[in-house]
Amino acid sequence: MNYARIIGTGGYLPENVLTNAELEQRIETTADWIVERTGVEERHIAAPGETTCDLAEQASRRALAAAGLEPGDIDLIIIGTTTPDHVFPSVATQLQHRLGCHGGPAFDVQAVCTGFVYAMDIASRFIRTGASRRALVVGADTFTRIINWQDRGTCILFGDGAGAVVLEAADAPGIIDSRLHADGRYKELLWVPAGVSSGYDQTQQNAAFVEMRGSEVFKVAVTTLKEISEQILAANHLTVADVDWLIPHQANRRILAATAKRLGLPEVKMVDCVRIHGNTSAASVPLALDVAVRDGRIQRGDTLLLVGFGGGFTWGAVLLKY
Template sequence: MIQSQSRVTAIGAYVPERILTNEDLQKMVDTSDEWIVQRTGMRERRIAAEGQFTSDLAEQAVKDMVRRYGVSVQDVDMILVATSTPDFVFPSTAARLQAKLGIQNTGALDMNAACAGFGYALQIADGWITSGMYRKILVIGAETISKITDYTDRATCILFGDGAGAVLVERDEEQPGFLASITGTYGEGGMNLYKTGLARQMDGQDLGSECIVQNGREIYKWAVRNVPEGTQRLIQRAQLAPEDVDWFVPHSANLRMIEAICERGPVPFERTLTSVEYFGNTSAASIPLALQLAVDNGKLKAGQNVLLYGFGGGMTYAGSIIHWTI
């Protein structure tokens, strides 16, 4: 395995101002605060304004990162935006972000791997930098899932929120931060989580709704069966023991799902970071939001090992163990 030559050097985040509480949802669909908390662990989620889109959230997350760490993004070689809710099919959200930030001489690329998108984007950034192709890459996970959510569907509308997180990945030959990574896909499970595009059928079935559609039961079973095994393989690939992992940061899909994963996996729930309770399921943004929350409350510190594991629509997953240095 080729040794990484990059590390994360800065992080920032942003969530919209509007808060959608469980009590608000009680007025919209047949549900209750008790029912939602018991089944998902969620209490609030943030909702983008009518004229606020994914590139706007991404821009604010990058500006937050710049304010926190005093870094410059004007010399980045590449902008990678992981999102399932782009402003447009094209131009890319990354290109929109490049224009908003006024960055010159940079590439710009969107990545759609649903809730695993941020994990994939991080791995690509590390690979490109390690290869020598680039030296400094801006990686963002950003979503406005509320804009594709059916607020008459109790099964999905209680889950999703909007937000963005950004990290800077830079070349560092002396103190590389990526210890190991894995990816995988179970495309046969695509019918369990989708949002229609040009195709109106999948596997011979009419797809119907233009909003996000989810078979929560099947996703839960797939995740609880596969994520513990994947995290164990990732720890072995990094030549670590489970106790060497200071923090587990899974995609914040559902707190009860994460608890079940931790019961079966190598890292206990007590060493798990999430963003689900007050931000909901923010898809590609959930992992960087969890990291930022942990930095803010003093949990995540330089010198610790962090296992990131995104999983979701596809069905696909992307995991990395990072030595945190900021």
């Protein structure tokens, strides 16, 4: 049992949809500008009182149902999130409690938009060493809770959501390889300057809101997503032609298109949910994966390349046979 294999996927988006037409009413922008620069037409926003754990629970129950498992079959829960319900305990422990599968390890990973890719890498290592047999791996964020709705450079991009997979130990891949990276020198290109230890007050100047230098983030994201894709493929003696589906972090339509072009990957082989999801941070990769599994594009035996990029900066890739 040397591999971790996906046996079920699930996704959940909050009911409330925010369109570009509604954003036109709130800030100095146009729907055409947003679509042309980002590709986003609408995004889902968590209802008042609806938390990251609520979204994670819905996605997890769908992934468990798809896997044909009960919560009690799960012995590890890892959630990638930057917007936990509480400072502590973690979302993962509260999800474990709600599902009723007590006792196994459960923890959150904070790698912003790369959170799910980080969580997959870690879960895969737990399974490969025999420490776990079946893992629930989730990316969930209510990222719009840390958005300044007066900042037209950020509020147009983000949405809320959750995606989940169930991983099981298997004799054959499964996850072939995974790689994680970070470089803290880029902190101030994409960050929330306020925090628990440095202090924050949502009514004052040190409010906990996302700040981003968009065009600089854009350039690093495109270069990095291309490089991480090529590195993991080369290390496994594969080429872009061997990839059936590229599932990149759904940051922005232009970032996705530029990444596909630089890789020489036809855009039809890339899962793109930016138009209807926006950037859902850690949820974006598992949500896109779930959409393409459920609509039948992704078939058993396909080679998938999941790539993430986010604040920190953090980045990473997971190469797998579905």
